[in-house]
Amino acid sequence: MLLPSLAQLSVLVFGVRSSYAAPPTAGIPAITLDQGTFQGVTDGLINKFLGIPFAKPPMGDLRFRLPVSNDPYTGVHSAITFGASCPQQALNLPIPGDITSSAINSVINTALTIATPESEDCLTLNVWTPVGARAGTKLPVVAWIFGGGFENGGTSTYDGGVIVKRSIELGQPIVYVSMNYRVSAFGFLPGKEVKAAGVGNLGLQDQRQAFRWIQKYINVFGGDPTRVTIWGESAGAISVALQMVTNGGDTEGLFHGAFMQSGSPIPVGDITDGQNFYDALVSETGCAGSSDTLQCLREAPFDTLKAAVDDSPGIFSFQSLALTWLPRADGNFLADLPQQLVLKGSVADIPFVTGDCDDEGTLFALSSLNVTNEFALRDYITTVFVPDAPASDIAQLLSLYPADVTQGSPFGTGTLNVLTPEYKRIAALLGDLVFQSARRFFLQNRSSKQNTWSFINKRLKTASVLGSAHATDLLNVYGPGDMSDFLINFVNHLDPNGAIQGLWPKYDTASSQLMTFLDGPVPLTLTSDKFREDAISFITTLALDNPI
Template sequence: MIVRVFLACLAAGGMAFGTPTSRATAPMVTLDSATFTGVASGSINLFRGIPFAQPPTGNLRFNLPKPIQSYNGSYSATSFGNACPQQAIQLPASNLLSENATYYLNTLFGPLANPISEDCLNLDVWTPATVTPTSKLPVVVWIFGGGFETGGTSSYNGSAIVQSSIDLDKPVILVSMNYRLSAWGFLASSEVKAAGVANLGLQDQREALRWVQKYITAFGGDPSKVTIWGQSSGAMSVAMQMLANGGNTEGLFRGAFMQSGSPLPVGDITHGQVYYDSIVAATGCSGASDTLACLREVPPATLQEAVDATPNFFSYQSLKFAYVPRVDGVFLTDTPQNLVLEGRVANIPFVTGDCDDEGTAFSLTSLNITTDSEVYTYVEQNYFPEATRSEINGLLSIYTANLTTGSPYDTGTLNGLTPQYKRIASLQGDLIFQAPRRFFLQNRSRFQNTWSFLSKRLKTFTDVGSAHGTDILNIWHGEELTTYLVQFANDLNPNGDANLLTWPQYTMSSPHLMTFLDGPTPLAITQDTYRADGFTYLTSLSLKYHPL
């Protein structure tokens, strides 16, 4: 029953924006020579679909975002803007899955309802209704997740965050932006690198942050008090923004808050060459002297079909992302983990955390793997093709097929969909989420204020446990994590006056975790020392081989 209640709430409030109860007077804001009219909803004003860059269409497809020089005229900011093109994904389907697991997948990873178009670089702003241009409120900028392949701002109710901040008497302004996804935002190849147009999704985010600096004062925000916050690939994006330009924030943000995402073990941009070549061939651009220029002229439907034919995060290769931020020599001058080791990281306070069973949902597409030899082949071919037999055997000697040590963790022999499912879920979740988070903290907690968390809620959720995304309930419905976020945005410290458990800083000597639990004791302080051998081994392989 608790799972059904959770998912019903998630669908109703956290992941879908309902129709607001409007007041008689619609809010208005002036930007340059233009007037934007938004929506009044109780104690909150919201402005939707504001363009922050020129449409990335025509010659601007696969090109850097171009800022809008000046606004003129009148704009209706009452409806969400277009979401960016999405890569089609096929959700895992198996007669082995429970009804709850299937419902979870459809709720968190189902398609968007709002319009989709390449003309999609727009953002939304939520403010307390009482703000004025002199209010100087802290600003939280939300970057949504979706594996860098799907997602949009309309899936999240920013009013919940702003209302919680009002109730805490620590009001904030929330901004969320759409950014280019999949091949449109993360096309990677030698051609893309040579043209200087890599990591466009991150560049879009950066452009939105520049827009905040220029215009947020008109909404009552303080451009010197910006916190960037994301979940999943949104959190990975936050981490990449901290590493961009060698750690130079350009004054765009002063704090970071990450849910299930850290500096990824990605390699050079040429790691995406195979997907670029596939799209070029599928669109008829193979014979062009300039294949990138040819792709800019391909009809949208043709390009969509070609992109959809490439792997997604629910393909067999799972978290071996086809489209992901990669080293381009400009935005990311080295691998993210090398940049962390070299200290080329924004020196700002940050919060980062994970769900306990990050890898379960993404291991539902490899249920045909049932033997030790098949696991060996999958790990070698998918993540570490250059590793030695000894190295892979060493990894698998740590991540064994013992059901009692696999993910969902702490569930004994339960949830063993196949003899190897919990093993693969443990390995993938640690490789992409948990080990990178601990690596980040171990290398940065000596130099900047850091806090970390672990969500073990919904542990009894059949098949997937405390799966990726289950922590959304903790924050989009005014739960404890919302309070910690609001206090962090105000004071660069998640602690405050609220009657919550004090969240200690993370240090090498005391790697504290704020742990979210089911039951009568919802919060506890635990130590970030679990699966140390596995994390260390995965990190060493990642630093050597850069599996993504």
């Protein structure tokens, strides 16, 4: 089924206009929160307020503790620059120089960017709002959660004004909020000590705290706290999914819709599974002899702790997507493994959109280019991803993901992009394990119970050896693109179609239709989510039995 271009559809699909009209700008925009005044900046169409603290700095004894609410605001504050990003993990790219290119570097910089400056004093958020929005305007709100492999990232990389300006053009103005959250070991420290202290998944707890801030204050900016959509990409999308499955699925009224780009409830294990990483951090910071190693880590000099974190395996290490620092079941925020929570029905009953890029695994397969034959591949999979799986399962997995390079990722590129004999095969495996299978599993368990939509991005297929790689869909939403229009529709109507139904069908397991983003003269079409059906079904079961 082919669809007209977005230009042909825009009048019909996005034709509903609100009564909002932006008045002329007068002076410096300022808002009052409690007894404090925050002075922002305007371009005449958009007001933005940057770097507003939403929790006390998680420093000193607040390091490795749950976020603590701010004291009431007082005084006058400049809100014209982003706050510092939370401490970033060093990026080490073990990629041979002969295969790097500006195209690959562009994808890497899009997907994983170290956001600077960085500081432990980092729990700030930012608000973009149309000029003229004020308390009582009640515009819908989108809350953006950045990606970065739970190791890197910050809000300063993303201009929310792009989204708000487009919403005004569509006659469907929204308020945009973005928040920092703790990443790497600072936000996702594993270990039995962490579990016992109830301080797991602090990065997710930071996000939740930002959602509470939105409920308390967003009305002042013209937002409607009852109409908040949470939205993210990559680690941000996984975060959105995990916010949906926590607390027995009770949103606490913090959000009523979810939009996920490259992220669903992932097959991760218990927080104690990362004990070796906790122990290594304790050893490298000189805390091994302490009677309370967690408190010792709180008191460790920042530079010492940061150096130890930087020495830990990162997303481009050999273990790749078997991340060192990532959300794990902690018995508190995540009462069980995320996919088990889905099976138990612990899912927020809200409309959601979830989708992936066609070649999610190519970027992450760059770290295993030294795996060049099936024997090495078997050892890599067994050692890194499923150490407890029987040999028969590994054999079946490899039969479903064969050595034939024409079946590997980037998909549909034939004999091109064969960096090594196993590169395209590994890329297919990684993309399906962490992204495609998790998305399909989520939809198969929830599409009959709530309104769901799904997509696949196949753009930039020939731009580099990475194909339609992880994070390439960001260009559809933060650049001039049709994805942003679907997002804005969803934020306004809890439906990416907006007021006109039928363009993007709801997902159901019978037809399993995906909105498909393409290059060329027909940029949008519908395809079926039946690709690699046997392989993805098996890898889903394998991941359930052997969480990362």
